[in-house]
Amino acid sequence: MNIHRVWQLAQFELTRLFATKRGLLALSAFAMLWLMILRYPIGHAVPFLSSPEFSGVAQELAGNIGLKALASWPQAELAIFWLVALYSFPVFSLFVCSDQTVGDRQRGTLRFLSLRCTRDEILIGRFIGQLTILFSLITLTALATLAVMTYRAPELLVSGALLAITLVFQLSVIVMPFIALMAVLNLISSSSRLSIVLAILLFTLGNALLSFFSSYLSLIDVLFYIFPGVQLLDVAPHTNVPLLLWILPIIQAAALLAVGVFIFRRRSL
């Protein structure tokens, strides 16, 4: 695998979002959505969490759903950001990364590319490109949340910045298998929409079927670890999370990419 070509492919993915009309439109929609999240859920929840009258209730409520430690963060904005981002970015990544190779394959553009780089390089290059896009978006939203927090409590800037960096890296790792899953679904479907439909079916029907069968054969439970995001509920409290749950997305992404490489090498273009 040639690193120069992988990097060229990844860089070109960035221009897809930041230098095309469609990409900029998607980016504006994303910015507006996060503006609303920052303005309302984050903006309104923080005074509730921080006020002396309600903090006890909030702590108790959060404790009931296993998020007690999170509710006690002084950087309350970042706590809300973590919860919102933990569930929204994986779903968002399914949509943003729904056209990694399928559009180019249908149009024939992959035929031009495959005479200049290997299929493995295309798959990995595009994965890295999409991951970089999501990393940038997660960073931007974390920075915006940090700004809101600093406006409320300037003394928390340093601790907040360190926490924000941690959250950005953790969220970036969490979205990795979702991007890799879309890379694989792109190889077996004929459009980006169909890839999204397949992903939805996998997470709903696939999950339901597995739950059904696992009630008869408990060994099947292990198969739940195939699903990206299986650990989300367990990592939500953010503290005392076993290391394996932080590493799991990396293992899942690597496994999915290996499957993708296997399929792509054998696929007709």
Add this chain to the structure above:
Amino acid sequence: MSTLIEVNQLSKSFGGKKALDNVSFTIEAGTTTALVGPNGAGKTTLFSILCGYLRPDQGEVKILGQPLNHPSLFGKLTALPQDAMLDPRFSIQKQLCFYGALQGFSKSEALKETTRVLELVGLSDNHHSQVNELSHGMRKRVCIAQALLGSPKIVLLDEATAGLDPLHAREIRSLISSLSDEISFILSSHDLAELERLCDRVLYLDKGKLTAHNRNAPSGHSKYITLQLHEQYKDALERLKQLSGVLYVTQSQNKEYIIEYQWEFEQFDIHLLKYCYKCNWQYHQLVNGHTLENQLFQKD
């Protein structure tokens, strides 16, 4: 002469249909090769396998001594695949520069290369156009331009001039002709006159089976000339048979005659033209050997 492409016993089936059946051939450097055959004969399948888009069921392909899809072939083997299009979201220049960068050019070199190839195909004014702003013919020329980036050794062009207006088709033909000293082209087309002008060698595919024709190779102790007259002159066939040096004459089409003559007869063409003048016949075309069409489709 070095071997560029070596294909041995290549087979490919789609379902029960054999698209390629035990196809073997070699292509030497410095030749322009035509790939001819009826629709569904397996031309695009063969092109797709040579480019690495499809995996063969059986057989071996070596390009420049390397197996298919080998990284050392990047930039040396390029192609105009049928029905392939650039991404409509980016300008032509951006995409060609990107392809150049993948081939190892620096930013400025890639831009220089893009300018060069767009000029070659007559699209100098369209650097910043997007593909969907261009006509069908212009899109095809952009795709030809991408195949010429860098210094390719082998260029496969699938129906390169189909859909182009006569002027641009002529420009593409003359471009291929002018580059054929440095690049070995393999062309697929239904335009036999075009292939006749450009190619030294013909690979004829029919129902997945291949026959090769070397257009300039002499056969046995006789030579051929194809004469096309302006009109259907009375007794022309009989009178041509009486010409000295002639061994055999067949009428391939209305007004067209294939003349077999003695191999040692010098300046037979001049001798024939003088005879036409004497018979008061206007000739339309004189082809040294068989026309490609006769070579491929003449039964006797």
